[in-house]
Amino acid sequence: KRDLSYKKVWEDTRFREEQIRNIEANRWFELGGYGIAKALVFNYARYLEADLDMVMREFSIMMPENTKDTFLPRRTLTEKKIMLSTNFLWMVGIIIFVTILGSILVHAHNQGWLKAPDFFSKPVANSTKTAIAPPPEKAKPDTLRQRMRALSEAIPKEGQSPAPSTNTQSASADTTDYIGNILGDSPLNVPLH
Numbered sequence: 001k002r003d004l005s006y007k008k009v010w011e012d013t014r015f016r017e018e019q020i021r022n023i024e025a026n027r028w029f030e031l032g033g034y035g036i037a038k039a040l041v042f043n044y045a046r047y048l049e050a051d052l053d054m055v056m057r058e059f060s061i062m063m064p065e066n067t068k069d070t071f072l073p074r075r076t077l078t079e080k081k082i083m084l085s086t087n088f089l090w091m092v093g094i095i096i097f098v099t100i101l102g103s104i105l106v107h108a109h110n111q112g113w114l115k116a117p118d119f120f121s122k123p124v125a126n127s128t129k130t131a132i133a134p135p136p137e138k139a140k141p142d143t144l145r146q147r148m149r150a151l152s153e154a155i156p157k158e159g160q161s162p163a164p165s166t167n168t169q170s171a172s173a174d175t176t177d178y179i180g181n182i183l184g185d186s187p188l189n190v191p192l193h
Contacts, residue, residue: 002048009047013047023044028041034065038056038063042056042059
């Protein structure tokens with residue numbers, strides 16, 4: 001009666017042409033399940049501004065509520081698997097780690113590998129016997145100091161003539177070895193010829 005094209009109804013309600021033909025021909029079972037058919041008829045009647053109470057009464061007569069399909073799940077229900085949370089797994093891992101580390105420490109302590117330092121105890125006197133040291137030798141005079149004094153006295157002072165040498169070395173021998181003369185004989189001193 002409204003003379004609406006299927007294209008116009010599609011633009012306004014998004015009902016397909018096949019759905020509209022099924023509604024107008026009262027083939028509501030072909031629209032889908034009970035709930036889908038009821039929703040499509042209700043929305044189409046509202047779009048056409050028809051009497052909603054009368055349309056829904058007719059709908060309930062032609063497609064009674066007891067025609068509802070029983071709910072069938074799309075997949076078969078299987079037994080629930082036990083899912084462990086990651087927090088639980090971390091907790092178990094930490095407990096295992098602490099147990100292993102603790103057993104290693106207990107074993108090391110029992111073996112005597114772990115000795116705690118005793119910071120608060122009094123020092124124990126040394127119980128080892130010591131040998132009696134020999135009496136100290138008499139201090140010998142410091143010959144190096146005496147030699148250096150002799151050297152400094154041998155250096156001529158201002159206005160004095162050099163002191164005569166008491167060295168018994170020959171004139172051809174090298175006499176520039178002052179340190180060797182002061183320090184005396186040593187296996188490291190190499191004679192210069």
